[in-house]
Amino acid sequence: MYESFNPKQVVQTPFLFFTGKGGVGKTSVACATAVSLADQGKKVLLVSTDPASNLQDVFKIELTSDPVEIPSVNNLFACNIDPEEAAKTYREKTVGPYRGKLPDSVVTQMEEQLSGACTVEIAAFDEFSHLLADDTIVKQYDHVLFDTAPTGHTLRLLQLPTAWSGFLQESTHGASCLGPLSGLGEKKDLYAQAVRSLSNGEKTTLILVSRPDVSSLEEANRASLELKDIGIQNQLLIINGLFQTQSPNDEVSTAFYERQQKALTKTPVELKQIKTLSVPYVSYSLTDMDSLRHLVSDKPFAEIEENSDDNEIIPLPGLNEIIDDFSAKNTRVIFTMGKGGVGKTTIASAIAVGLSEKGHKVHLTTTDPAAHLAYTFKDGALKDNLSISSINPKTEVEKYKQEVLSVAGKEQDEEGLAYLKEDLESPCTEEIALFKAFANMVEKSQDEIVVIDTAPTGHTLLLLDSTETYHKEISRSTGDVPDSVKKLLPRLRNPKETGVVIVTLAEATPVLEATRLQEDLKRAQIVPKWWLINQSLHATETKDPILAGRANTEKRWIKKVSDELAEKAAIIPWTGEEKIGYAKLKDYIRN
Amino acid sequence: MSKLEIFDPAMCCSTGVCGPSVDPDLTRVASVVYSLEKRGFDVTRFNLSNDPGEFVENKKVNQVLQEKGADALPVTILNGEIVKDSSYPSNEEFSDWLQVDAADLKDKPQTRVTIDIDKL
Numbered sequence: 001m002y003e004s005f006n007p008k009q010v011v012q013t014p015f016l017f018f019t020g021k022g023g024v025g026k027t028s029v030a031c032a033t034a035v036s037l038a039d040q041g042k043k044v045l046l047v048s049t050d051p052a053s054n055l056q057d058v059f060k061i062e063l064t065s066d067p068v069e070i071p072s073v074n075n076l077f078a079c080n081i082d083p084e085e086a087a088k089t090y091r092e093k094t095v096g097p098y099r100g101k102l103p104d105s106v107v108t109q110m111e112e113q114l115s116g117a118c119t120v121e122i123a124a125f126d127e128f129s130h131l132l133a134d135d136t137i138v139k140q141y142d143h144v145l146f147d148t149a150p151t152g153h154t155l156r157l158l159q160l161p162t163a164w165s166g167f168l169q170e171s172t173h174g175a176s177c178l179g180p181l182s183g184l185g186e187k188k189d190l191y192a193q194a195v196r197s198l199s200n201g202e203k204t205t206l207i208l209v210s211r212p213d214v215s216s217l218e219e220a221n222r223a224s225l226e227l228k229d230i231g232i233q234n235q236l237l238i239i240n241g242l243f244q245t246q247s248p249n250d251e252v253s254t255a256f257y258e259r260q261q262k263a264l265t266k267t268p269v270e271l272k273q274i275k276t277l278s279v280p281y282v283s284y285s286l287t288d289m290d291s292l293r294h295l296v297s298d299k300p301f302a303e304i305e306e307n308s309d310d311n312e313i314i315p316l317p318g319l320n321e322i323i324d325d326f327s328a329k330n331t332r333v334i335f336t337m338g339k340g341g342v343g344k345t346t347i348a349s350a351i352a353v354g355l356s357e358k359g360h361k362v363h364l365t366t367t368d369p370a371a372h373l374a375y376t377f378k379d380g381a382l383k384d385n386l387s388i389s390s391i392n393p394k395t396e397v398e399k400y401k402q403e404v405l406s407v408a409g410k411e412q413d414e415e416g417l418a419y420l421k422e423d424l425e426s427p428c429t430e431e432i433a434l435f436k437a438f439a440n441m442v443e444k445s446q447d448e449i450v451v452i453d454t455a456p457t458g459h460t461l462l463l464l465d466s467t468e469t470y471h472k473e474i475s476r477s478t479g480d481v482p483d484s485v486k487k488l489l490p491r492l493r494n495p496k497e498t499g500v501v502i503v504t505l506a507e508a509t510p511v512l513e514a515t516r517l518q519e520d521l522k523r524a525q526i527v528p529k530w531w532l533i534n535q536s537l538h539a540t541e542t543k544d545p546i547l548a549g550r551a552n553t554e555k556r557w558i559k560k561v562s563d564e565l566a567e568k569a570a571i572i573p574w575t576g577e578e579k580i581g582y583a584k585l586k587d588y589i590r591n
Numbered sequence: 592m593s594k595l596e597i598f599d600p601a602m603c604c605s606t607g608v609c610g611p612s613v614d615p616d617l618t619r620v621a622s623v624v625y626s627l628e629k630r631g632f633d634v635t636r637f638n639l640s641n642d643p644g645e646f647v648e649n650k651k652v653n654q655v656l657q658e659k660g661a662d663a664l665p666v667t668i669l670n671g672e673i674v675k676d677s678s679y680p681s682n683e684e685f686s687d688w689l690q691v692d693a694a695d696l697k698d699k700p701q702t703r704v705t706i707d708i709d710k711l
Contacts, residue, residue, distance in 0.1 A: 105660035
């Protein structure tokens with residue numbers, strides 16, 4: 001078993017970066033660490049970037065991008081940077097002065113350009129660098145904690161030596177993600193110093209935060225390798241939410257425990273080499289100082305007595321109602337959408353099975369390498385009217401990269417090629433490559449319902465959208481949009497033809513991320529039809545005190561989804577077993 | 592000596608690789624510009640995302656943008672006059688305007704050759 005994470009014994013460097021997939025509890029762990037260090041008399045600055053963060057409630061003080069002293073904890077200072085907000089500010093700073101001076105269509109084009117994921121990342125890094133490289137900050141605090149870390153892509157871009165050689169100005173092929181940040185040259189030294197601090201093991205510890213589940217462990221491993229590769233060697237792994245005390249007579253509790261243990265045995269080999277500590281699964285929400293202190297104390301406890309006379313159950317339909325709805329309306333293209341780990345592949349498979357049971361001809365296609373359909377339908381009992389295919393993101397991206405390099409690469413010199421290759425590592429590339437593959441798939445499947453387990457973001461859709469006036473320009477200047485893509489977009493926008501199901505969990509971060517997905521899709525004029533809350537403890541009958549406590553904390557998120565966010569909402573109870581195979585998937589339909 | 596300016600539209604990434612497909616035109620224009628520069632021509636490119644100011648200051652560009660909107664890009668200016676808008680010039684046009692043999696515009700940028708001693 002893992003030792004408990006106790007910052008007193010572990011933290012040695014002035015800078016701490018917490019990284020991990022959304023929803024693993026980076027902010028809570030960072031916050032608990034900060035409080036613990038401050039309690040020891042260290043002067044601590046906590047830099048939060050989590051827009052879902054309830055830090056303001058926890059600290060009972062308004063946080064801004066400038067550090068403020070936290071009244072309830074001696075020596076603790078905190079600031080809050082919202083990367084989306086930082087990107088927006090940056091965007092406005094760049095575009096604002098040209099409003100009115102250039103026509104609207106031109107301004108819109110500039111804005112959309114600066115709306116990608118890369119701009120957000122770079123804007124966040126820009127904020128970090130000030131703190132990392134600012135001597136007065138470094139001298140003022142014993143520890144500076146960041147609740148997120150830059151990705152390898154960002155760091156590599158900043159390290160590319162040619163980024164500073166004037167290449168940007170001279171070449172038409174400036175790196176995409178740096179290109180929009182004009183005036184970057186002035187910050188050369190700042191960024192260089194920030195990157196140096198990051199890769200100095202005596203200055204920086206990278207804390208990988210993961211849940212004991214397969215997908216977040218895989219994500220932690222990916223981040224670990226990528227950042228090691230760029231020189232960040234000093235790493236630590238924290239398994240957050242380890243369930244340690246099962247109630248033997250409670251089925252859910254036993255299954256919950258076993259599921260975690262099984263996932264941990266699947267920890268990637270490389271990740272096993274890293275020093276690993278654990279933080280317990282707790283029943284309470286981390287909304288006050290005491291709970292945070294206990295979380296990383298010598299003897300963390302999992303339960304706090306809470307008055308739970310509130311036994312209200314929120315009534316929501318099950319997955320069967322989603323299937324009935326699509327079946328009755330004869331929806332032709334169905335996307336399940338959501339961040340990794342929320343179970344969208346299983347849900348897509350279950351929808352496909354449900355529709356085929358109702359006599360529809362269905363084609364199911366997926367990108368999830370962790371849940372290949374052959375595996376999901378292990379028993380091989382496929383029905384005549386259900387066909388499946390899988391799109392391997394790695395293969396598609398590789399194919400796309402080769403295509404790009406063979407067309408554009410041959411004209412490039414060495415520096416140009418280096419840039420082109422780095423551009424191809426950007427998140428946009430993967431999306432575009434996949435969307436093209438999906439479009440081909442939808443094109444091929446005539447006369448059947450197509451169920452797809454992932455969906456592109458609004459940004460990608462807008463980029464691909466050759467019917468929008470301001471994107472005519474982009475599509476012309478970046479080559480022809482394939483026919484299959486052109487035909488797909490209007491279909492996606494037609495609610496009679498397309499249904500989007502947003503899959504989420506009843507927790508803060510997944511709900512927030514899903515909210516963003518929805519906003520982003522609406523930007524591209526696609527309105528999600530259903531929200532599905534997956535793996536809900538609230539929807540089970542567990543009596544285990546810890547799990548029941550957690551079920552109670554789920555309620556506010558379930559309410560938020562059903563009352564505020566979703567046009568229609570459904571819920572699926574937590575289950576210990578993964579539904580594998582046609583017969584098992586049918587379980588979902590019988591709710 | 593003639594002076595050539597090209598005002599590019601904003602692109603998701605300037606390499607175009609994040610776009611729906613790679614535009615061979617972009618790479619063609621890039622190598623033509625490279626060749627022209629090598630021959631000492633005064634060629635400048637402005638990208639809407641990096642140098643929006645130029646799109647305001649240049650009266651001719653601003654005017655065509657006001658008239659046609661973003662569709663007018665890319666705009667090519669030869670010695671202060673717009674010679675082409677809404678698409679990139681062809682190699683023939685470049686060669687006409689600048690009195691260069693079209694065949695000479697197909698030079699590829701030089702690639703440095705590196706020798707890996709370990710592999711010899």
